[in-house]
Amino acid sequence: MIKVAILHSTLRKEEKLISGAARGRGIPIRLIDIRQTILAPGSPALECDVALERSVSTVKGFYAAAAFEARGIPVVNPSATARICGDKFLTSLRLQEAGVPVPRFLMVFDREQARAAVETLGGFPVVVKPPQGSWGRLLARINDQDALDAVLEHKQVLGTPPQKAFYIQEYMEKPGYDIRAFMAGDEVLCAIARESDHWITNTALG
């Protein structure tokens, strides 16, 4: 019988549902809290036939996936996928490469470049985002040059190194909601309309 490991940090309802469904089918499940696991090459703690990477922590989950892959264990999702999906610029590049329409975007590394970038995107407003991050954190709609200068100065002075890569998108108006759809291949599994008067519509923000 194939042995499945669930790599997790905080154990959420989703992980409980997955493990419960597996056990209901008689599939051996190991719950591995990666925060308490030494990710050493060859460690017996990393033994299983396949691993589901379910950590809430993007960084910890990425390294845990890489550690299991180094032992020849397939991980869902693999670290290469996590690396792309965990970075907005890399994701945008891959989507564009695949022919998926995306808002115009670019990346710059200083404020003078950012001023020129705004012209490239058609002028204000634009949206500045950290390349890495989730749940709608640290997004900024920039309406004018003063705001652009202030936000980027704060990022340059106070930010961690990833914050000093300025991912900028054109601003897109929405009709009071946006749609998040989950797909597997060409099939839409489910979708949610997220309503908000605010320009940010992340579920985590209500």
Added chain:
Amino acid sequence: MALEIRENPPSGICPVCEARVPAPSDIEESEILHCPDCETMLVVDSVSAGRIELSEAPELEEDWGE
């Protein structure tokens, strides 16, 4: 009349207010519970013989996401 024996569900003690915190029978380590009295978010450190050890859940970290 048959005697029905019921096991008490697992429980622990809130580290903040010392209230009893009940848990579902399938509670696992690393799960999150809320104290029914002070509503502190707690994490299960261990489960053993019907008792759960609890500590305050970690704060949201910068790289958390889904």
